[in-house]
Amino acid sequence: xxxxxxxxxxxxxxxxxxxxxxxxxxxxxxxxxxxxxxxxxxxxxxxxxxxxxxxxxxxxxxxxxxxxxxxxxxxxxxxxxxxxxxxxxxxxxxxxxxxxxxxxxxxxxxxxxxxxxxxxxxxxxxxxxxxxxxxxxxxxxxxxxxxxxxxxxxxxxxxxxxxxxxxxxxxxxxxxxxxxxxxxxxxxxxxxxxxxxxxxxxxxxxxxxxxxxxxxxxxxxxxxxxxxxxxxxxxxxxxxxxxxxxxxxx
Amino acid sequence: xxxxxxxxxxxxxxxxxxxxxxxxxxxxxxxxxxxxxxxxxxxxxxxxxxxxxxxxxxxxxxxxxxxxxxxxxxxxxxxxxxxxxxxxxxxxxxxxxxxxxxxxxxxxxxxxxxxxxxxxxxxxxxxxxxxxxxxxxxxxxxxxxxxxxxxxxxxxxxxxxxxxxxxxxxxxxxxxxxxxxxxxxxxxxxxxxxxxxxxxxxxxxxxxxxxxxxxxxxxxxxxxxxxxxxxxxxxxxxxxxxxxxxxxxxxxxxxxxxxxxxxxxxxxxxxxxxxxxxxxxxxxxxxxxxxxxxxxxxxxxxxxxxxxxxxxxxxxxxxxxxxxxxxxxxxxxxxxxxxxxxxxxxxxxxxxxxxxxxxxxxxxxxxxxxxxxxxxxxxxxxxxxxxxxxxxxxxxxxxxxxxxxxxxxxxxxxxxxxxxxxxxxxxxxxxxxxxxxxxxxxxxxxxxxxxxxxxxxxxxxxxxxxxxxxxxxxxxxxxxxxxxxxxxxxxxxxxxxxxxxxxxxxxxxxxxxxxxxxx
Numbered sequence: 001x002x003x004x005x006x007x008x009x010x011x012x013x014x015x016x017x018x019x020x021x022x023x024x025x026x027x028x029x030x031x032x033x034x035x036x037x038x039x040x041x042x043x044x045x046x047x048x049x050x051x052x053x054x055x056x057x058x059x060x061x062x063x064x065x066x067x068x069x070x071x072x073x074x075x076x077x078x079x080x081x082x083x084x085x086x087x088x089x090x091x092x093x094x095x096x097x098x099x100x101x102x103x104x105x106x107x108x109x110x111x112x113x114x115x116x117x118x119x120x121x122x123x124x125x126x127x128x129x130x131x132x133x134x135x136x137x138x139x140x141x142x143x144x145x146x147x148x149x150x151x152x153x154x155x156x157x158x159x160x161x162x163x164x165x166x167x168x169x170x171x172x173x174x175x176x177x178x179x180x181x182x183x184x185x186x187x188x189x190x191x192x193x194x195x196x197x198x199x200x201x202x203x204x205x206x207x208x209x210x211x212x213x214x215x216x217x218x219x220x221x222x223x224x225x226x227x228x229x230x231x232x233x234x235x236x237x238x239x240x241x242x243x244x245x246x247x248x249x250x
Numbered sequence: 251x252x253x254x255x256x257x258x259x260x261x262x263x264x265x266x267x268x269x270x271x272x273x274x275x276x277x278x279x280x281x282x283x284x285x286x287x288x289x290x291x292x293x294x295x296x297x298x299x300x301x302x303x304x305x306x307x308x309x310x311x312x313x314x315x316x317x318x319x320x321x322x323x324x325x326x327x328x329x330x331x332x333x334x335x336x337x338x339x340x341x342x343x344x345x346x347x348x349x350x351x352x353x354x355x356x357x358x359x360x361x362x363x364x365x366x367x368x369x370x371x372x373x374x375x376x377x378x379x380x381x382x383x384x385x386x387x388x389x390x391x392x393x394x395x396x397x398x399x400x401x402x403x404x405x406x407x408x409x410x411x412x413x414x415x416x417x418x419x420x421x422x423x424x425x426x427x428x429x430x431x432x433x434x435x436x437x438x439x440x441x442x443x444x445x446x447x448x449x450x451x452x453x454x455x456x457x458x459x460x461x462x463x464x465x466x467x468x469x470x471x472x473x474x475x476x477x478x479x480x481x482x483x484x485x486x487x488x489x490x491x492x493x494x495x496x497x498x499x500x501x502x503x504x505x506x507x508x509x510x511x512x513x514x515x516x517x518x519x520x521x522x523x524x525x526x527x528x529x530x531x532x533x534x535x536x537x538x539x540x541x542x543x544x545x546x547x548x549x550x551x552x553x554x555x556x557x558x559x560x561x562x563x564x565x566x567x568x569x570x571x572x573x574x575x576x577x578x579x580x581x582x583x584x585x586x587x588x589x590x591x592x593x594x595x596x597x598x599x600x601x602x603x604x605x606x607x608x609x610x611x612x613x614x615x616x617x618x619x620x621x622x623x624x625x626x627x628x629x630x631x632x633x634x635x636x637x638x639x640x641x642x643x644x645x646x647x648x649x650x651x652x653x654x655x656x657x658x659x660x661x662x663x664x665x666x667x668x669x670x671x672x673x674x675x676x677x678x679x680x681x682x683x684x685x686x687x688x689x690x691x692x693x694x695x696x697x698x699x700x701x702x703x704x705x706x707x708x709x710x711x712x713x714x715x716x717x718x719x720x721x722x723x724x725x726x727x728x729x730x731x732x733x734x735x736x737x738x739x740x741x742x743x744x745x746x747x748x749x750x751x752x753x754x755x756x757x758x759x760x761x762x763x764x765x766x767x768x769x
Contacts, residue, residue, distance in 0.1 A: 049377035073407070
């Protein structure tokens with residue numbers, strides 16, 4: 001089982017859009033895929049037309065097992081299931097910190113999925129907390145969408161510093177540019193600078209396109225409702241890139 | 251409801267009635283019909299069918315599922331369809347299929363057209379809560395396609411069981427009944443006139459303890475003759491190495507059965523056929539050896555250091571060419587007058603009315619008595635020979651013991667159904683371990699000698715010959731080391747086989763008194 005987290009300590013960078021589209025593309029390859037929405041905003045859940053409600057409380061949720069399995073919903077697509085978000089996820093950090101060995105708890109949560117799924121994609125909330133530490137410690141690959149702006153790059157550097165300070169393996173953290181507007185000089189300059197200075201920057205970038213925003217209207221991944229659009233091609237490229245550079249090592 | 255349910259439909263026209271009926275009560279979305287060629291695959295000896303697997307291609311996708319079940323175990327996009335396991339890309343599919351088909355070729359066993367129309371049942375949020383698939387399989391005739399089967403699959407969506415349960419009841423109220431009995435694969439095979447699982451080289455003979463020895467022996471020999479003929483007809487197609495192998499094993503088993511048939515039929519005739527079949531066996535000795543070398547190519551390469559792996563290739567090219575020559579020679583021999591005459595005479599003997607066959611002194615003995623006497627005698631011979639090797643181990647003795655073990659194995663297999671299957675399995679398992687060890691030793695000895703011989707004969711004009719000779723030398727070294735370690739393992743393997751527990755098992759099964767047996 002491969003585990004990927006879409007994570008950023010900054011909000012509104014395109015995590016959910018990437019998680020939803022990548023999970024769809026993964027399922028299309030025939031791999032049994034589960035997208036776990038652990039963001040209390042429940043946007044991924046909304047995109048898949050599922051009600052944001054779990055059959056267990058947050059504590060049970062983290063323990064994993066049967067109750068969590070009961071909450072899983074099939075999506076509109078073959079091979080793709082969703083573990084919906086719940087409003088109670090806003091307390092995930094507090095519950096995590098109350099548990100013993102709190103920084104490695106997510107490992108136990110993901111373990112039971114191994115028997116049923118080939119790929120698990122986590123759509124994480126924007127925070128740099130015990131939940132983030134869990135994600136970074138557990139998954140095979142953390143994907144961080146990066147808007148080519150000064151503040152966004154600064155936040156990403158903060159994340160890398162946090163990882164080094166907490167002895168978290170940064171080789172499993174990959175980034176890609178998101179919401180890119182190539183007409184902007186600043187975007188082009190920052191992309192060039194970041195790609196030359198930092199490692200693990202994926203070649204693919206996701207442009208800033210209204211088609212991606214329309215996912216909220218269609219309530220479907222853009223790769224499903226408009227497979228030949230520019231937006232879809234960008235996600236398909238990102239998915240191929242991910243398979244070639246990241247999956248090959250896991 | 252968690253699993254997919256299948257309903258067999260009377261014809262493909264019923265689809266519109268059912269969908270209209272459901273559309274009146276649910277919001278339904280019809281999707282584009284997916285049509286394409288559906289091709290089924292299995293090996294010559296139905297290995298997939300025997301393990302309840304169905305392997306097929308649909309739209310460039312190779313799919314494996316369990317018989318009678320819809321969920322797919324593995325699938326990959328691949329074109330052309332691989333013939334052998336080593337042609338599959340690395341991955342889970344290959345790993346899963348490898349122990350099932352081993353070195354056998356995947357053969358196309360049926361070619362059809364499949365059309366599937368998916369429907370989605372939606373809730374008030376337009377979310378898919380159940381799926382329906384109408385699938386029709388037809389023959390490939392353009393003018394007159396014949397429908398093989400029409401079925402409706404109801405596939406629940408995880409987390410929405412109420413919807414699927416409701417639809418299931420509605421379909422049942424429409425007069426449909428869920429059906430898990432017959433897989434469409436079986437319907438398709440019937441259409442092609444094939445009987446899945448009809449061929450197997452494994453001995454599965456139904457003998458009864460009081461059957462006359464001559465009758466039982468004829469039954470065994472006739473079964474083996476069938477295996478010989480079925481495989482003989484396909485040797486020239488060169489589908490895979492196992493066609494010839496099964497042919498050879500059946501010939502060897504026949505010869506082995508003829509040894510103890512001398513007191514059942516006339517000595518003159520049995521010794522004549524023994525000689526004839528010995529000739530039949532020898533025809534393909536060289537070809538089989540070459541097949542084994544070529545099959546072992548990946549294993550041999552893995553034994554070599556990385557730097558020499560490429561250098562061994564000319565050896566396999568050379569062996570490949572030799573195999574082509576040898577193959578043509580075998581085909582010529584199988585078409586020769588001598589071979590045809592032997593087979594005709596043998597068939598005539600087997601088909602002679604039983605009263606006309608000249609009988610030997612053991613003809614009327616109950617087969618159970620014959621079986622226990624032969625097996626126990628053979629077992630004691632094996633143990634005696636093995637004990638002598640423990641005192642003084644040499645190659646000739648090991649070779650003789652290997653042959654004796656083979657005879658014992660054949661005897662047990664011939665008469666297996668006369669004894670409790672669980673006990674027979676234990677004995678065969680123990681014997682197999684000893685046979686594997688002896689077989690390995692023999693193979694390694696033959697391989698070392700053969701490689702030495704080949705290295706002297708290889709054409710000297712090959713530019714890479716020097717490096718190839720170095721690689722062959724290295725391989726010989728590795729094989730020789732292995733050979734020695736296998737030889738050293740004899741004492742341990744044999745001690746387990748001849749343990750008192752095993753001896754007791756043999757005694758309990760086969761050392762019975764005849765009068766007790768007959769009762």
